[in-house]
Amino acid sequence: MTSHRLDLENVDIRIDGQPLVALDATIGPGEVLTVMGPSGSGKSTLLSFLAGFLDSAFEARGRVALDGRDITVLPAEERGIGLLFQDPLLFPHLSVAGNLRFGMPRHTPDKSRRIAQALDDVGLEGFGDRDPATLSGGQKARVALMRLLLSEPRAVLLDEPFSKLDTHLRQEMRELVFDHLHQAGLPSLLVTHDRDDAAAAGGRLIELAD
Ligand SMILES: Nc1ncnc2c1ncn2[C@@H]1O[C@H](COP(=O)(O)OP(=O)(O)OP(=O)(O)O)[C@@H](O)[C@H]1O
Numbered sequence: 001m002t003s004h005r006l007d008l009e010n011v012d013i014r015i016d017g018q019p020l021v022a023l024d025a026t027i028g029p030g031e032v033l034t035v036m037g038p039s040g041s042g043k044s045t046l047l048s049f050l051a052g053f054l055d056s057a058f059e060a061r062g063r064v065a066l067d068g069r070d071i072t073v074l075p076a077e078e079r080g081i082g083l084l085f086q087d088p089l090l091f092p093h094l095s096v097a098g099n100l101r102f103g104m105p106r107h108t109p110d111k112s113r114r115i116a117q118a119l120d121d122v123g124l125e126g127f128g129d130r131d132p133a134t135l136s137g138g139q140k141a142r143v144a145l146m147r148l149l150l151s152e153p154r155a156v157l158l159d160e161p162f163s164k165l166d167t168h169l170r171q172e173m174r175e176l177v178f179d180h181l182h183q184a185g186l187p188s189l190l191v192t193h194d195r196d197d198a199a200a201a202g203g204r205l206i207e208l209a210d
Pocket of ligand 1: 015057058
């Protein structure tokens with residue numbers, strides 16, 4: 001198991017000179033910090049800032065550190081942060097295995113074995129050659145989770161990851177996602193409108209003001 005830490009130090013994001021988000025928090029290994037708040041309170045803006053693609057209309061101060069290293073100055077692709085959205089966003093021109101292989105660090109040994117193991121882990125044994133278009137919503141969500149983990153991020157941002165799933169599937173995916181994030185020792189930040197998501201995440205909850 002790896003063990004990572006994400007520090008948000010005096011993060012202060014403004015729009016037109018007005019404060020939007022102010023946050024100071026440490027997210028430890030395997031911990032999920034949930035951020036809730038009304039529409040327009042700055043949840044997506046905060047995620048964009050952390051991921052490294054904040055729109056230039058915003059002014060941001062503060063530091064984001066991953067394992068003690070300042071990543072605020074790095075471009076998105078060098079930050080080591082993985083993203084999970086409400087849409088699984090699988091590449092339609094690649095097989096399931098191709099999707100999983102896509103984000104794996106170049107020099108990963110035994111890629112095929114790891115892909116097969118990842119599919120096994122989420123009950124999709126033998127699905128490697130399938131076209132993503134032939135998968136159910138829940139199966140796609142599992143592939144998206146495994147693609148995220150195989151890319152070996154050092155922290156994870158989740159943006160309403162369960163909101164498109166029906167109630168039964170949502171409960172199942174919550175368990176799967178949070179179990180894997182805890183086990184992988186990944187600090188994560190979850191944005192959601194759903195209090196049951198926050199409860200399932202099991203960590204601290206921050207509410208942004210209107
Ligand atoms: N590119 C932009 N330029 C100027 N203002 C923006 C831009 N993007 C968002 N905003 C404004 O910034 C504020 C925060 O928006 P944001 O999308 O972060 O809110 P949110 O909490 O994620 O909302 P929702 O729950 O609806 O997704 C809003 O007032 C929005 O209108």
